[in-house]
Amino acid sequence: MYCVLYVPDFALQAVLRTQAHVAGAPAALFAENTKKSIVLAANAAARAAAVELGMTAPQAVARCPNLTICTPNATAETEATAALIAVGFTVSPSIETTAPGVCTIDLKGAESSAYERAARAAVQQLTTLGFIAGAGLAETPLLALYAAREVTRDDATTDGQLLCVRDTEAFLAPLPLASADPSPRIAEILRGWGLRTFGDLKALSRDDIGRRLGPDGLALWDRARGGEPRPLRPVTPSQTFHAAFDFEDEIETLEPLLFILRRQLERLALELGAAGFVAASVDLALILSNDKTHGRDFRLPEPTADLEILFRTVHTHLEALRTEETIVGLRVALAPVRPLVRQQGLFDTGLRDPHGFAETLARVGAIVGSDRVGTPRPQDTHRPDAVTLEVPSPVIVPAAAAAIHPPIGLPLRRYRPPLPAKLELSDGKPTYVWTDRFQGVIAGVRGPWQSSGHWWQADRSWRRTEYDIALETGGLYRAIYDDHAWWIEGEYD
Numbered sequence: 001m002y003c004v005l006y007v008p009d010f011a012l013q014a015v016l017r018t019q020a021h022v023a024g025a026p027a028a029l030f031a032e033n034t035k036k037s038i039v040l041a042a043n044a045a046a047r048a049a050a051v052e053l054g055m056t057a058p059q060a061v062a063r064c065p066n067l068t069i070c071t072p073n074a075t076a077e078t079e080a081t082a083a084l085i086a087v088g089f090t091v092s093p094s095i096e097t098t099a100p101g102v103c104t105i106d107l108k109g110a111e112s113s114a115y116e117r118a119a120r121a122a123v124q125q126l127t128t129l130g131f132i133a134g135a136g137l138a139e140t141p142l143l144a145l146y147a148a149r150e151v152t153r154d155d156a157t158t159d160g161q162l163l164c165v166r167d168t169e170a171f172l173a174p175l176p177l178a179s180a181d182p183s184p185r186i187a188e189i190l191r192g193w194g195l196r197t198f199g200d201l202k203a204l205s206r207d208d209i210g211r212r213l214g215p216d217g218l219a220l221w222d223r224a225r226g227g228e229p230r231p232l233r234p235v236t237p238s239q240t241f242h243a244a245f246d247f248e249d250e251i252e253t254l255e256p257l258l259f260i261l262r263r264q265l266e267r268l269a270l271e272l273g274a275a276g277f278v279a280a281s282v283d284l285a286l287i288l289s290n291d292k293t294h295g296r297d298f299r300l301p302e303p304t305a306d307l308e309i310l311f312r313t314v315h316t317h318l319e320a321l322r323t324e325e326t327i328v329g330l331r332v333a334l335a336p337v338r339p340l341v342r343q344q345g346l347f348d349t350g351l352r353d354p355h356g357f358a359e360t361l362a363r364v365g366a367i368v369g370s371d372r373v374g375t376p377r378p379q380d381t382h383r384p385d386a387v388t389l390e391v392p393s394p395v396i397v398p399a400a401a402a403a404i405h406p407p408i409g410l411p412l413r414r415y416r417p418p419l420p421a422k423l424e425l426s427d428g429k430p431t432y433v434w435t436d437r438f439q440g441v442i443a444g445v446r447g448p449w450q451s452s453g454h455w456w457q458a459d460r461s462w463r464r465t466e467y468d469i470a471l472e473t474g475g476l477y478r479a480i481y482d483d484h485a486w487w488i489e490g491e492y493d
Contacts, residue, residue, distance in 0.1 A: 002141045002229070003105040003119050005088060005126065006148035007080075007133045009041040010101025014080035015070045016043070017130030018245070020259045026051065027068040028060055040072075044132075044154050075246050080131075082243070083267040085235055087125045089274035091118045096232035102148075104141045106232050116164060123161045129266055138165040142227030146179055147171070168226055173199030180223040186216055198224040237275050241268050242333035250289055250326035254318060257286075257327060261318075262311055264332050269307040277336035278303040284314055287329030294323055301391075303337050310334075316363055361392070383453055383462055410492040412478060418487035423479060430469055430479060435488055444470035468492075 007013055012029040016022055026046035030037040039055045049064035061067050077100070084103050088095035094106040107115055119135040126133040136147025147163040165171045175198045177190060195201050201209070201224045209217045222228075243264035251257050272279060280303045286294040298313050314332075365373040374389030424432035430442050447467035454460040465481045466489075476492040 001107040001115055002138060002144045003091060003107055003115070003122075004098075004136045004141065004144040004148045005084065005103040005105070005119075005122055005133060006136065006145065006152060007084060007101035007126070007131050008149070008152045009043065010080065011072050011077060012041040012043060012070060013101075013131055014076040015073050017080065017263065018073075018076050018260060019068075020256070022068045025068055026064050026066060027070055029070050029072065030057055032071050047154060073248070075244070079243060079245060079264070079267070082238075083129050083263075083270075084126070084131075086267050086270035086274065087122050087129070088235075089237060090125065090270060091122050093237070094232060094234050097235055098141070098145070102145060104144070104232060107137075116162060119162050125270070127161075130263065133161065135162045136165065137162070138226070139168070140227045140229050141232070142223060143168065143172075146175060146226070149179065150175070172202075172224065172226055173197065177201060177220075177224070180220055182220050183216055186213055186220060189213065238271055239275070239336075240333075241271055241277075241279070241336055242331070243268060244329070244331050246287075246329045247327065250328055252326050257318065257330065258315060260330055261314060261332065262307075264330070265307055265310050265314075268332065268334050269305050269310060272305040272334065272336060275336070276338070278305045278339050279310060279334040280337040281335045282310060282313055283331075283333040283335070284317075285331035286323065286327050287331070288323055288325040289328050290325045292325070294321070299391075303339065381453060382451060384464075410476070412490040412492055414490040415488060418480070418489050421479065421486045421488045423486045430467055433469065433471070433477075433479070433488075438471070438475065440471040440473045440475075442469045443472040 009029070012027065015029065016027055024045065026043065026049050028042040028046050028051055029040045031040050037057045039051060039053050039057075039060055042051045042053070042060075046060075046064055046067060049067070051060045051064050051067065055063075057069065061069075081097065081100070084101070085095065085097060088103040088105055092105045092107055094108070096104045096106075098104045107118075115137055119137055123133055123135045132152070134148045134151035136144040136149075136151065138144040138147055143165055147165050151161055151163040177187065177196060177198065177200075180198070182190065190201070195204075201221060204221075206218065206221050209221045213220070245260050245264065247256075247260075268279075279300060281300055282298040284296050284298065288294065296317060298317070300309075300313065304310070361373050371389065375392045376387040377390050379386040379388050419435045419437060422434040423430045429445050432441055433439060445467055446469075447465070449466040450464070451466075452461070452463040454462060463483050467479045468476065469479050470476050478489045478492070480487050480489050
């Protein structure tokens with residue numbers, strides 16, 4: 001059994017799926033390399049307005065004033081072909097790109113009950129990707145292609161977007177001979193004979209057709225029978241997951257950029273899933289009109305192939321982005337890794353939604369600055385309270401066991417921030433203290449203890465002097481002097 005995924009007017013649809021504002025509007029594809037720009041393809045809305053193939057642009061616009069004029073776009077066709085292949089791999093690992101907009105799939109080995117379900121799911125996925133597509137199921141690739149073409153005709157009467165050929169003779173007999181793509185010479189001869197359908201042609205013997213029309217006639221007669229099963233020319237699944245798009249017009253707003261970005265990520269997510277990978281990071285590059293590139297690598301908190309998560313990760317960054325120049329190109333690449341298989345410990349606690357947590361952190365970082373968001377970790381230095389911010393871990397490990405030898409001394413309850421203070425000194429020793437919270441005579445002093453560091457870097461050097469002071473009225477505090485002012489750092493229990 002074979003399945004064919006068919007996208008009619010492929011070159012036109014490849015362009016239209018990159019333009020959100022033309023959805024459902026009349027549109028036609030015009031040739032660029034001819035003396036007169038003529039219609040190469042038209043969508044259903046344009047055909048309903050009497051736009052026909054071969055018309056010039058003025059003729060087409062005269063019949064349909066709101067016609068959207070499109071020109072072939074090689075970049076869009078390359079991306080559309082990659083999307084069609086990605087959908088094909090969701091059905092079977094044995095697929096062939098038979099022609100532009102035609103993907104032939106060998107269903108050998110699949111359960112017969114799953115044929116139609118897989119084909120319908122593939123068509124639905126193509127619709128999500130912005131295509132108008134159909135699928136055909138039959139015993140030969142050519143017969144499946146005929147079925148897929150029939151289901152996508154404007155006047156198709158089939159139920160849904162899938163046609164399964166169960167009675168070959170009954171299906172082929174009414175098909176017009178144009179479906180078999182006869183040469184213009186043979187088509188004119190057959191019209192002169194009064195032959196219009198496959199059934200009319202097959203009423204004649206193959207030998208008679210061969211004697212009168214030669215090899216081309218024999219090939220046409222064989223195609224009218226639906227062809228024969230044949231081995232496919234399989235496509236190798238991609239091992240690199242990247243997409244590129246060059247805009248015809250420079251982009252100044254966020255909406256068209258996000259539209260193309262989502263189209264690319266939709267295809268890449270399909271390719272990841274079909275290959276059994278997930279993405280560990282997303283590499284984004286925006287090509288600016290001044291030939292500069294804005295690049296950003298997004299490390300995901302947990303590898304995933306979920307489209308919504310991948311899209312939101314980049315969307316959050318783009319919302320706060322302002323570029324010097326307009327955008328003329330977009331590049332996206334995913335770093336593939338195998339899915340993580342992790343069994344947490346009995347008392348380990350993981351984040352319920354690590355990607356949602358990372359997205360929230362990104363939004364907070366866009367407001368306060370990315371250097372002010374994270375989990376504090378002590379720096380490798382003797383400077384008190386010296387910390388650095390790290391990306392939070394998606395798994396909260398259990399608390400460390402209590403030390404065998406607990407620390408000796410009174411616990412210090414720190415003031416954050418430290419309290420500004422004024423100290424009166426006598427013979428270099430503090431004797432009186434003033435703060436907004438307390439004041440009084442100092443009855444006892446221990447210290448000073450001096451420390452310093454990074455003296456070899458002028459912008460990072462530090463020095464501090466510590467005293468432990470006891471007031472006559474009660475209270476034991478730590479006072480520090482940092483070469484600039486006095487502070488009360490905390491109170492001992």
